[in-house]
Amino acid sequence: MLSKVLYIRNFANKVNPKSYNLQEIGFGKALIKKGFDCDVIYFDNNNKLKIEEVFQFRNNKLRILWMNGMKFLNNGIFTKVLRKKFLDEYDLIITTEYNQIMTFFLSNLCPEKLVLYHGPYGDNSNKKIQLLYDSFFLPRMRKNIKLNFSKSDLANNYLMKKGFKDVITLGVGLDTEHIDERINLNKEIESKLEKVKDKKVLLYIGVLEERRNISFLLNILKNILTLNNEIRLIIVGTGREDDTKKYWNFIKSNNLEESIIYFDKIEQRDLWRIYESSDVMLFPTNYDIFGMVLLESMHFQVPIISSVNGGSSTLIQHNINGLIIDKFDVSLWISEIQRLLNDSGLIAQIKQAAAETVREATWDHIAERMLMQIKH
Template sequence: MKIAILRTDGSDVDQRQYNSQEIGLARGLAHQGHTVDIITARGAANNPSIEDIASGSDYKITIIRTGYRRIPVLEYGVLTGLRQLLFRGKYDLVHLSEENNPATTLVAFHCRRLHIPYVIYHGMYVVPSGRARTWYDTAHGYLLAPAIRRNARAVLAKTTTARDFLQARGISNVQVLPVGLDTTRFDTPTEASPHEAILSDLKARYPRVMLYIGSLERRRNPMLMVEMAAAMKADTALILVGAGPMTETVRQRIKALGLNNVLMTGALGQEALPAIYRNSDVFLLPSDYEIYGMVLLEALYFGVPCVTTATAGGIDVIGNNHAGAVIDGVGLDDWVAAVRKTTLAAANPEYSERLQALVRETFSWQKIAQRYMDYVSENRV
């Protein structure tokens, strides 16, 4: 089968980028012998660029970069030159993201005219914010969505929360298909991390090490994690990996509290992360909103349990699999208690082994690609 996977948000796909969902799914499908084109932006509609990234006797993965045009006011955008690409590509299936995105609407109508089946893979679970986007979402629901759903081969949701969101909008027969983890970069041996000595010293001084990886921004509540480090400074350290608009605010708060148990590394490449995960006891993700939270899967891959808020990915990945704790809200006492309880349970080696097995058996892209093709072949909404 020849499949087109579209990235419609205007960003590019880099094969060196870790945890690209498009590349991960493409690799899983290629493992079954399918040929996959990933169509994305950062090219020209009249002269798309083509990059072959993998091939074999019965499969091929290619990135095709076409044009992109942003829609004024809505802050959405659409890929340009797409109808010609779909026509020339002779695809058996087209993969789209987000049911209520204008780009999905446009591609769905292209597919209908070209008689190409398409599948929608949805992750959002709240109505988009902003007056213009809310207006569009309402109009979409009444005028466009019925035809898009009627002609879709399948509608898949990344989480049960996203499924419930779609069902509340009148879409039936939505199947939950989780996001996978591409472990190829973590599976490849790397040189020793320059942070090895610092990490070893931190681990030697503190029996418990908390870890956060991601942007230091308001919706991720980094100040909560700093306050946790202050409340637990006698026996617990905190590693903050990443940068963002709150970096300096966080740094100043750490200084004001006189904390010596917090390490801020700044943004790091993927090659540095395995050593950091292996020297951590619990992963923190106190987000107000997460469509999924890929870092949760990364942490579990290294056997590190997670404490997270009750976001869509946190509920499905952590709560439903007893892989840590899911907390309602960001109360300091609740988070401190959850960390202590979780790390106590994780002291049993079998606990970490179970988390690692969970990722291999449930959240690998090969496993998910198998389920994907089953849904696409058997279901029709």
């Protein structure tokens, strides 16, 4: 009988629970409510293990284990986890991504209780390392992992091409605990949002980098302003200095400063005000494992126009609960933005359908589906 679950986020970067809707925490809360104890491992730079209790339901607890690990590319290698004594504490172990070295180690140490929950749908950018990993590690790993789950339909297809069998798409859920708090109005946010009153507002939330197609996003703004200079763009996010410098140079050289309202980061509890001020969410990313902002937008009733990516391919039905554009053509995106902004009937339909989508995309539902497969 299962009683204690370990969920390992294998990436070698530190996360911030206040500014991002962390999937592991949402999934962990769902497991707690189903009667399990759950520990989530996050990478930390501090050599001393820090244990943080973040949620309790009845007698069950969700803890974050902030754990130092070795770094190899984007892999976090947690040597403490690889000890038998540590692994024996848990009845079920969830590992993220097949191509993280921790997944291979765990598939040899505890195959009988290891499940994979995979998000990426493309190979590592370092093709040589990817080839070596698949050649030496993949065949044995495929045999050892108990069950294989994916976060999107694209990730499912990717795993199947790698030879994994019976992959089940679970999707991703939305943890609404903090984004629905709406405790106090943030004065700094309110001051900036004064600029968008009575305007049509586009929204982008995410990392500022080329993978997310920020140059394309800014070109959309530049060109749509020639048709309607009352449009504004809210941007929430930051990125590497080289990238952000390039974007701000473009913004200044094209006189876009007055048309952009920028926040480098927003805490989860303040996100509602950003969404409430927006008319359309733009998500023109070249690649994204899922994109929690898609679920957040649906939750806050902001219609989405998205590229094809992990989240949109799984969540969005074109012209029903959002719009998907499969080309990066500025004039095409502008045409769809205008169509959406000017069609109140389409907006109402999308909002209604999106509300139904997000009602079904809960961590409780996803955890139940995983546990049903494990029990079988």
